[in-house]
Amino acid sequence: MNFLYISPDFPINYQLFTQNLARLGVQVYGLGESPFYSLPENIRESLRWYEQVDLRDTQAVINSVTGMFNQVPDLRAFDVAESHNEYWLELEATLNSHFSIPGITAGHIAHWKRKSLMKESFVGGGIPVARGALIPTLPEAFTLARDLSYPVIIKPDSGVGGNGVHLIHNEEDLTTIFPTLDEPYIMEEYIRGGIQTYDGLTDHDGNVIYESSLNLSHGILDYIKGQDIAFHSTRTIPDELRDLGRRVVSIFGIQRKFFHFEFFKRGDTYLPIEINARPPGGPILDLMNYAMDSDLYLHYATMIRDNRAQIPSEKKYCCAYLSRKGGKYSLSHEEIMEKHGASLVEYTENHPLYWKAMGQYRYIFRSPSENDLLGIMEDVLRKP
Numbered sequence: 001m002n003f004l005y006i007s008p009d010f011p012i013n014y015q016l017f018t019q020n021l022a023r024l025g026v027q028v029y030g031l032g033e034s035p036f037y038s039l040p041e042n043i044r045e046s047l048r049w050y051e052q053v054d055l056r057d058t059q060a061v062i063n064s065v066t067g068m069f070n071q072v073p074d075l076r077a078f079d080v081a082e083s084h085n086e087y088w089l090e091l092e093a094t095l096n097s098h099f100s101i102p103g104i105t106a107g108h109i110a111h112w113k114r115k116s117l118m119k120e121s122f123v124g125g126g127i128p129v130a131r132g133a134l135i136p137t138l139p140e141a142f143t144l145a146r147d148l149s150y151p152v153i154i155k156p157d158s159g160v161g162g163n164g165v166h167l168i169h170n171e172e173d174l175t176t177i178f179p180t181l182d183e184p185y186i187m188e189e190y191i192r193g194g195i196q197t198y199d200g201l202t203d204h205d206g207n208v209i210y211e212s213s214l215n216l217s218h219g220i221l222d223y224i225k226g227q228d229i230a231f232h233s234t235r236t237i238p239d240e241l242r243d244l245g246r247r248v249v250s251i252f253g254i255q256r257k258f259f260h261f262e263f264f265k266r267g268d269t270y271l272p273i274e275i276n277a278r279p280p281g282g283p284i285l286d287l288m289n290y291a292m293d294s295d296l297y298l299h300y301a302t303m304i305r306d307n308r309a310q311i312p313s314e315k316k317y318c319c320a321y322l323s324r325k326g327g328k329y330s331l332s333h334e335e336i337m338e339k340h341g342a343s344l345v346e347y348t349e350n351h352p353l354y355w356k357a358m359g360q361y362r363y364i365f366r367s368p369s370e371n372d373l374l375g376i377m378e379d380v381l382r383k384p
Helices: 012-023 041-046 058-071 086-099 115-124 138-148 171-180 220-224 239-252 284-292 296-306 333-343 352-358 370-381
Strands: 002-006 027-032 047-052 080-082 132-134 152-156 166-168 185-189 194-202 208-212 214-216 229-233 258-266 269-276 318-323 344-349 361-367
Touching (some): 002 012, 012 027, 012 041, 027 058, 041 047, 047 058, 115 132, 115 239, 138 152, 138 171, 138 185, 166 171, 194 239, 194 296, 208 296, 229 284, 239 269, 284 318, 284 344, 284 361, 333 370, 361 370
Parallel strands (some): 002 027, 002 080, 027 047
Antiparallel strands (some): 132 185, 152 166, 194 208, 194 214, 194 258, 214 229, 229 318, 258 269, 318 361
């Protein structure tokens, strides 16, 4: 099996995908921007071939892949192209289309990237969504905002995380912000409610073989504006969320991929926010591993090779991700370690690219009891 991996060295924890694929006998070919000899030794040893290329230059990438076929005598085709990264999904689709690799194509990737098209797919599948639409002009934005009632949210139609998201309270806000928008934007009603995710992994046939869920205390916009970051995984998934999440997997045709779906939770009902056809960001795969004492990097590699993997369905623990954004807290780091160190599984610095959305330093705690974990979260973030 031949696997084309886009950016095999970043983020750092995703290097484990390449290592496990190679360990299971998959031939891994890499495309990345780092010089080959700057890659960690274990990545260099795991790659059958590597091409350094500007990943933002699509034609250069196509030329590099063509070069692989010319230089590797027994390379006839790729079975999978993957990035596990939202930023390179469109490149992945382009390579699939150009080289006839199974997977999402350039003609369909927009439904995975553009929020307006996601809405159309949700509605077409009979799933209610937050009211909203594209806002091509300021007069159309005023009309829609009056229909939705302030406050409203505006966000890029194709965007990653909370970049470019604005909370609009009135016409003055809209008048000020609209001229600064340099790409298509969508406006939606502002939903008050918690956010819960449905995350998982599908096999080659689109069957969900692993699933998990996160409860978020705030949305990404709050985190970017300086809120402390706090979310946790649950040991069980509500039936309604599971059923809805699996419908979304089917609607969007997610195959042999991780996925990360976000929903507003209002009472016992869920409204989809957006889909992401990649793992949840940063170290969240590690958090999921801590929850079940298992290895999703290995399970993914096994699924790629065998189209199946024995992934534990039981979550032994609830796990929490915390990052303190600054200010004075009731507990110092040393006091946290003394009081809650037995429940701490990881404390480390995030990559600078994640600081705005996920904080500079992260704590990951786990406990079999959700109530106990919530108590730890409250204690760590408490301010005098």
